[in-house]
Amino acid sequence: MNKKNSLLSINNLKVSIAEKIIINGLNLTINHGEVHAIMGPNGSGKSTLAKTLAGHPECEIQSGSISYLGKDLFDLSVEERANEGIFMGFQYPIEIPGLSNTAFLKAALNAKKKSQGDEEITAVDFLKELKHNAEVIGMDQAFLNRGVNEGFSGGEKKRNEILQMMMLKPRLSILDETDSGLDIDAMKTVANGLNSMRRKDSSFLLITHYDRLLGYIKPDFVHVLSKGQIIQSGDSTLANQLEEKGYEWLVKT
Amino acid sequence: MAGQNIMNTHFDLNGSQLKDYGLDLIDVDWLKQLKKETLARLKTQSIPSKKDEEWRYTNIKPLIQKCFELAAKNSISNLKKDKPFIQKHSDNNIFIYYADGHFCFMGNLPSYIKTLRTSEDQMIFQTLLNYDVEKIHTPFADLNTLMLSDVLMIETLKNQKIDATIHIIICSDVEQNISPRLLVQLRENSSIRIFEHYLTSNSCVINSLTDINCEKNSQLDYYKIIDEQEQGYHLSLSNIRLARNSYLNLFSWDSGANISRNNINIDLVEKNASVNLNSLFSPKEKLHVDNQLKIKHLAEKCESSLDYRGILQDQSTGVFGGEVYVAQEARDTQSDMKNRNLLLSDDARINTKPVLEIYNEDVQCSHSATSGCLDNDKLFYLQSRGIEETDAMNILIRSFASEIIEKIKNSQMKRTFQEYLVQKLQ
């Protein structure tokens, strides 16, 4: 399982939040270029897995290990993980009033460049790329100058997450319920953005409740999470089965 | 200039004895002793003046003068026996009147209510009053102790849920000095509803003091209407202490007096205590209402919410001084303070000062204050529907007040306030 050239490898992970075990012995390997979907009922630990990978302070690691690009993930701070290419699309994106989207993205992009020893991006190049990406996902230019997620609707916030992902070009994108709260058009544009990024050096971990998004983005693997463990893995047909039968039949066995 | 002021700012009680002012109203030794000590202390205290930030908008001198005048004039020892206005208790309503210097009632009081004059258990009064003196030593608290002639105590039992409304009606139709004292002790996990109603029809001075202690998980539903005659003076001080998970819900309406001043101090001393204050004040003519609130968040996860609305007519004046203090230990505090005012006359005035003092980062606090006349657009809209201007204005004024009243959950009390609204704002 633990291939040397894998992007991410999670071994027997146990995580608690506020002294309650949420992830309980989870194993998962994601290789370069793969798209994985994690499905499961509410409270199965999906969001905690995403937060743990991103390094959220409330997630307390009880045991297990995660290696990312051959490094121990726990040695890296939140921002180091980000600059090494881990991107988390938030289920509930945070508002930062007064700080413009553009300024925020530029700061993030330059932080990444700095960590890699690269020159800062020029304003012209930055804006060109930003506008292009905003078009791909159908985001109005006016949003770019508003405060980060400030007064955005649920759908606008999710689009904004995808826009940030496209700008930061992560190696591993963890999208936590990015499809929730989206209407069908928004879903398509979000999927467009996602599909435009699918290539050998970018992998995805899609966390989702339903298979709606998976109709637009075909995953290589589907895993079912229950009580903090992966209880079933398969290819994209597993998602269809879940849609038909629900989770009950798996959880019971 | 400084020398003169110092003379004037002290209580001028030199050489006076208790009996000089008719202050030895009850023949109880421990109380006389307490009053003696109080008098001695009061002599050393200074009278607040407009130079004190807290008294900037209210001139208290005429009140204090009147207070002593009346005390000297009428000693309230000979009590009238029959009081025809007293209502009978019913299952849901207990009626207690404060008249002629003592708390009176028809029939028997439930065991959780006691008065100093009728109770055989003097110890508990003595303990609580002495304790109060330690705790609250403002000149007006001292004045109350000095002049009190009876004390009402409500003390619930653990787990006792009292469904009745306790009506406390402070009334008078002669010019007199009234110093009601109320002690409320809510034991663990108990609940009660109290309705305090001030009804006076002559130029009385009321200086009331209420001390409330809410223990763990207790709930107090507290209503207050201050409806006094123009020449009256009303001073009330409430000190409220809320322990873990306890909850205070207060609705009040003050229609003003010559001077009406309400001080409410609330200490949220333990985790998860919460307080919800809603108030209307609506002085007319030359009446004056001054609201002073101090909410202290002293423990984590407490909540406070205040909504005070002023409706000011004629030459009336209103004051709102609200202060929310958040101590360093009071993490995860939530507080919201609102003061909205309608100025209905060019000669009316409002002074408002919503203060936040915060010593802790983990808070969500906000306050807001507005002042203005009736919204012309709304007025026009109503008139365009054929409603006459004065009626339209009344509708808007009432709806401004109704927003507070609609928050009352108890249906009986809601009706009482609605009726009062019709009576007061027509």
Add this chain to the structure above:
Amino acid sequence: MQPSNTKKSNPEIEKVIDQNYQYGFVTDIESETIPPGLDEDVVRLISAKKNEPDFLLEWRLKAFRHWQKMKQPTWGQLRIEDIDFQSISYFSQPKQKLKSLDEVDPDLLLTYEKLGIPLHERAKLAGVAVDAVFDSVSVTTTFKEKLAEAGVIFCSFSDAVKEHPDLIKQYLGKVVPYRDNFYAALNAAVFSDGSFVYIPKGVRCPMELSTYFRINEANTGQFERTLIIADEGSHVSYLEGCTAPMRDENQLHAAVVELIALDDAEIKYSTVQNWYPGDEEGKGGIYNFVTKRGDCRGKNSKISWTQIETGSAITWKYPSCILRGDNSVGEFYSIALTNHYQQADTGTKMVHLGKNTKSKVISKGISAGHAQNSYRGLISVSKNAEYSRNYTQCDSLLIGGECGAHTFPSMEIHNSTTTLAHEATTSKVADEQLFYCRQRGIDEEEAIALIVSGFCKEVLNKLPMEFAVEARALLQVNLEGAVG
């Protein structure tokens, strides 16, 4: 085990690292400083040194006699050590007399260069006319000639006394009388210099005017006075900046600023205050007790205050507007950032006297470390100020659990046609906001700076372009040590 993910109480925020006050150097220049102490003779000496006309000396003496009767104020939430007014020297000036910028001591020029002040060539590039006040004396004013072409007078206060005594006589002390408060009286008695601006009728000042203040000598107080008069229909934008060396003792700065706007005139006054704030233990730093007031005397006049207060051990100032003229407008935009043991008590008074007067107050207070930050304000509407309006918003942001943020707004409304709205919020930099930024690769310190600048946006936007960048940088520098 100690997992890297766990970070419950955010120890980094509590950790205090060295703060870097980059203006803390002392310039080695020969100065003439009079011995400490204050009596009538000192007042006379200051006046004599400046060859002042009699009316000014008389005024100073009246102020001094009044001051002697006054008591040092104890104010609000401030903890102030007793100030010994006899241990301060009330006058200090560089020994060389200066005729032009070329004669300025190169050390002094270097000082201003270190301060990043566009005094010389850089001034031309930036298009900013600068008056620089070093200790108590104005050392140079640039662009005098160009401004003179437009009829604008921009010079040191001393020069104005010599060259335009009538204007001084007419306006000095009219907005802030010496009786106003303790420090205004002290300033009136001993002020040594400052800036003077007069914009004639109908003139739009062709460039930004700017003054930089610097306290250099030890044990001196700085008492400057600024007077700006905008005649009918004129317009001016003025900016002041302030720095001081790092010293262990507290130094006093008690300035007075008076603004007068006649009919249809507009004055925009911006301050970037970065006096030495003291060290991270709270030792040293400037006591900044300033009285600033603008008189919207004319119809349709406007006075706008913008201030970025990041320095000083204690700041005590309330730039105010008296809205006398009908339709006049007063504005106050403020950012006050306090860190370590700094204390700031600042705000504004808007006094509505004329009809249809409008005022707007936006105050942003940021408190970190052990600092205390208070907004204190008064909106007063008189009976005659019909249809006047006020909007006030004061927001506080707290960083770390040992600081305080307080709001003391007073509103006195004596008019029913007035519309007034006041809003205030207090919040912290949310952990989730920090996590969000960090997840995007931005480190904690920069994340805080970004969140703070977002919080302050409405005020930063009011600064002249040239200074907005400086102000942002200043916020970031002063937040250092607030987080690890």
